[in-house]
Amino acid sequence: MKKIASQVRRDIIRQTNAANSGHPGGSLGCTELLVALYFKIMKHSPAPFSMDGKNEDMFFLSNGHISPLWYSVLARSGYFDIEELSTFRKINSRLQGHPATHEGLPGVRVASGSLGQGLSVAIGAAESKKLNGDKRIVFCLCGDGEMEEGQIWEAVMYAGARKVNNLIAIIDVNNQQIDGSIEQVMPYGDLRPKFESFGWNVLEMDGNDMQDVVQTLETALASTGAAQPVVIMMKTVMGQGVDFMMHTHKWHGVAPNDEQTKIALAQLEETLGDY
Numbered sequence: 001m002k003k004i005a006s007q008v009r010r011d012i013i014r015q016t017n018a019a020n021s022g023h024p025g026g027s028l029g030c031t032e033l034l035v036a037l038y039f040k041i042m043k044h045s046p047a048p049f050s051m052d053g054k055n056e057d058m059f060f061l062s063n064g065h066i067s068p069l070w071y072s073v074l075a076r077s078g079y080f081d082i083e084e085l086s087t088f089r090k091i092n093s094r095l096q097g098h099p100a101t102h103e104g105l106p107g108v109r110v111a112s113g114s115l116g117q118g119l120s121v122a123i124g125a126a127e128s129k130k131l132n133g134d135k136r137i138v139f140c141l142c143g144d145g146e147m148e149e150g151q152i153w154e155a156v157m158y159a160g161a162r163k164v165n166n167l168i169a170i171i172d173v174n175n176q177q178i179d180g181s182i183e184q185v186m187p188y189g190d191l192r193p194k195f196e197s198f199g200w201n202v203l204e205m206d207g208n209d210m211q212d213v214v215q216t217l218e219t220a221l222a223s224t225g226a227a228q229p230v231v232i233m234m235k236t237v238m239g240q241g242v243d244f245m246m247h248t249h250k251w252h253g254v255a256p257n258d259e260q261t262k263i264a265l266a267q268l269e270e271t272l273g274d275y
Helices: 002-019 024-029 031-041 064-076 082-087 118-131 150-161 191-197 210-223 258-266
Strands: 058-061 138-143 167-173 201-206 230-235
Touching (some): 002 258, 024 031, 024 064, 031 210, 201 210
16 A cells, blocks of 8 residues: 555646646645555445445545545546546546536545535435445545634534444644644644544544554544544645655645656656556
């Protein structure tokens, strides 16, 4: 999976460079998580893809701006041809800057990127599974800057109060957002006691350590079915894997130019073949 993650990071750099647009920083930081989910943890079916996700685990990307990562992982895990990654953010492409559903891209069940909404959608999907007797799990990834959205906390309160115990939320805690660090823009304090006070089971992991990611996700899965929803505080480094992109908000939404792309790709092993 580490080799897959390296290739996915190459895909992220190449997509954003070719489009001269996109969000490489958070995409690079969350790579281990999505690779672990799609290649080991989740039970899912690339073909045929169904919107209802019956008898499958479901994933919702609330911080939809890290779409280059999701598109790469979806393609590499068989949802569509990897050659389609070359159409990222192009006119009439199914791979829009933020995931959308009207073009029917396999793997995407809801449009996302308007921050604050994804956790509510994931709760709805989890409740639907319960009503239908479906025992599979719903996963949702949110950004830490997204914790500034009020709707997030309505969802957090609801899931805890209603004991939505087939839900695993992951918060990307990289301490960066588009205008600066969380502390500079809108500090939210310690997330752990906030979630615990609303009835969540809180886990923590190093989101850039593949072994820790897999082990923590497996612990989270084992914790479902109890009396609480599960949330994982995932500490990551924005821009992980490319030295000049790391530890800064400046690469939140800026695409690398050709020379920067050359430097970045030299740091990332090509393991599965570029598209």
